Amino acid sequence: MKRRPSPPSSARPRQPSLPKNTILTEAGRSPWYSKDGQTNGAYCIGIAGGSASGKTRVATEILKSLGVPWVLVISQDNFYNSLSPDQSAAAFRNEHDFDSPQSFDYDKLRQVIVDLKACKSVQIPNYSFVLHQRTEETTYLYGAAVIIIEGLFVLHDKAIRDVLDLKVFVQCDSDLMLARRLRRDLVERGRDAAGVLDQYLRFVKPSFDDHIQPTSRYADILVPGQANEKSIDLITGHIRRQLDERKLELRGELFSDTQGEENGGRNGEVRLPETVTLLKEGSQLKGIHTILRSHSTLREEFRFFADRLSTLVIETALSLLPSRPKPITTRTGISHIGQELDILPNHLCGVSILRSGASLEKGLRRVLRDCPIGSVLIQSDRDSGEPLLYEASLPGCITASAESASKSFVLLLDAQIGTGAAALMAVRVLLDHGVPEENVLLCTILVSKVGGVWALRRAFPRVRIVSSAADDGLEERTEETRAGPKKVFAITPGFGCSFGDRYFGAP
Known part of the structure; x- marks a missing residue:
């Protein structure tokens, strides 16, 4: 959201006192x-x-x-x-x-x-x-x-x-x-x-x-x-x-949808939609999850392993992007057919859903050093839990024009997807700017199988989600904060209600 007043001039027929735009x-x-x-x-x-x-x-x-x-x-x-x-x-x-x-x-x-x-x-x-x-x-x-x-x-x-x-x-x-x-x-x-x-x-x-x-x-x-x-x-x-x-209120509606039969919330085995890609769990990944889930893990240790995990998530997300063969010559003089991303220069970017999404930025930088990163500031209303958009500060390839946005690919970063209310809002912001649905990859650490992944699939079926893990539960809680009680929706067993607070420290 920007404004730049037009320059004044004595030749101008009128100059309103209200700033332009x-x-x-x-x-x-x-x-x-x-x-x-x-x-x-x-x-x-x-x-x-x-x-x-x-x-x-x-x-x-x-x-x-x-x-x-x-x-x-x-x-x-x-x-x-x-x-x-x-x-x-x-x-x-x-x-x-x-x-x-x-x-x-x-x-x-x-x-x-x-x-x-x-x-x-x-x-x-x-x-x-x-x-x-x-x-x-x-x-x-x-x-x-x-x-x-x-x-x-x-x-x-x-x-x-x-x-x-x-x-x-x-x-x-x-x-x-x-x-x-x-x-x-x-x-x-x-x-x-x-x-x-x-x-x-x-x-x-x-x-x-x-x-x-x-x-x-x-x-x-x-x-x-x-x-x-x-x-x-x-x-x-x-x-x-x-x-x-x-006026629309969504979070309670999204939470009630988690109990529907579509995702197995009431009957049958709990499953994930086909739009979600999970990292293959081996002993290393399970060990990292164990450290992050533990209540006794110190913040510096939590950050170290969260960065390792976000790197793995970003690498997996990149494997889902379009690619093309690239002929090269090795240092030994041998011709070789390699692979590279089939994306216009400067049209692959990251967007963090603040503040927990910023915890994945270090992992993104490890994989794509010069990748431009923007952000959307979305916070939950203290009483209703509804998402509220405060600011959208997006990379230039998205804001330059609708044509530029239509050719851009976005790695949308969020630490967890519970009800999916914040992720739904962030995707809507990107689509409002002209980014195609299929060009959005939501990179996250943890999702709930009965949560917002199903809301995202229903609203935006071509948006893909990459996560390191998926838990079965989602429950509504009231969390005590410095500013007073706040309604939250927690993934269970989960990593804790606020991944961002554990990563950055409580604000």
């Missing part, structure tokens, strides 16, 4: 998908109105009043079309009409909205009002539960109106808009009054009368440009109700 992520994001892995779309609001009508302030106040995390505000200014040399020269003379409806790329804006609503990651263009062109740099955005798009012509294009869930128009008196524009341009931008009035009379006022004001008929709600607290309360109340209706 702002996404708030202070609290965790609850599941936005069903237990079958299907996404529940984001809620999208469009706010239109004249120049200096108060659109940005309304968006800011909605954002503040909502008081919920993962709300994104996008400015339509990012979607200005690049100017031709003649148009750019006119813009530097303050003679170009930035308030024309033809100034914007509606197709690109619509596609961004559609993708964000579908919970996909996007790259939005950055427009430079210094150069009057789009820059080569784009802004990566992902994860909004509520999307607010504000701009002059947000309600102008029918294709965009059709994908908005709520359409808002800020209705403001023309004299007040002119007064605000004069104060802003004279005080904040140091422009002369004659130039401001000339631009207003030539471009701003005619565009408002001919193109912007008529779009108010498409709005679901008209909001006054001042003294609009009641309107904002009405909007935020409506959004909260929509979010409550879309």
